[in-house]
Amino acid sequence: MTQKILIVDDSKLARMAVIKALNALRPDWTRLEASNADEALALVKNASPDVALLDFNMPGKDGLALAVEIRQLAPAMSLAVISANHQIEVIDRARAAGAFFLPKPLTEKSLGEFLNSATK
């Protein structure tokens, strides 16, 4: 089933990398992009994505805080926090927010596993 996916990262290159992987994994999905938490929240309210990929380390509100807010707005949305910071505290917080943890650099394999679980 075609889904709507929200990609949030302050780095344009990182968004390009995600979209490249999506082109291989889910070419038919609709993509929405945001470069910060405020843009992301506006898109969550107005465009109702089904799945969201959130970068952790962003200026302003980070991806974990964003995950908590999105959870309140859209309890059923599948969330993943993407981070190069693999410290156990970060992974634990992602899980506590009900989000998948995906390590950066993002691989097609790990993204594919998340997308499979998200669309089960």
Added chain:
Amino acid sequence: MISEAAVVLTELEMDALTELVNLGVSNAALSLREMVREEVILSVPKVTIMAREEAITSLGEGDGRRLVAVHQHFQGDIEGRALLIFPEAKSMELVRAVVGGDLPLEELMELEQEALAETGNVILNGCLGTIANNLQHSLKISLPEVVYGGGSEFFSLAPPPNVADGVVFIYINFLVRERDIKGYIAMLLDFPSLVTLKGMLGRFIERVGEGGVVTRPHAS
């Protein structure tokens, strides 16, 4: 002031360099976390290309605060120097965090140089290694050295004498929260290395991002 080097990298190349630094420092923080057994908080990296004088000023030269730096020289297709910098007043605290808190002060002081050098080595190697791997170029990294002083000392170390012509100043805070240790990482590259780096970043962008769309993010 905009240095000559500032115009060299495009927005996307700066973006790529920032992402690489983020990857590198995150790896380094993971190693540091193992050493201090506490979470290491990282700021969002800010990469700026500036002239040497600006870099010195941004280190707070003149406010009298003494700093300590662990530095390593790297060589390969690009050549430069990486520094891990923090206030000298925090240096013993970092040593204590790394070697454990039970040692008497005298012994800690004996270990200080060695522990600082080793900590710097782990962080800077983690950072440089990750960046080099992602750019698919290897770097030879010298042994760490500990220096005390300020920006004017740190940014005019030899060799190579001309290394600080154009400075890539990477500012990232790392914070060991329980101990209030803050520090940052700087990288110095000369102008020819910066030009080489630009080429490497271009190829990295092709590998990583090619085929990814370039839409403007929007909040509709």
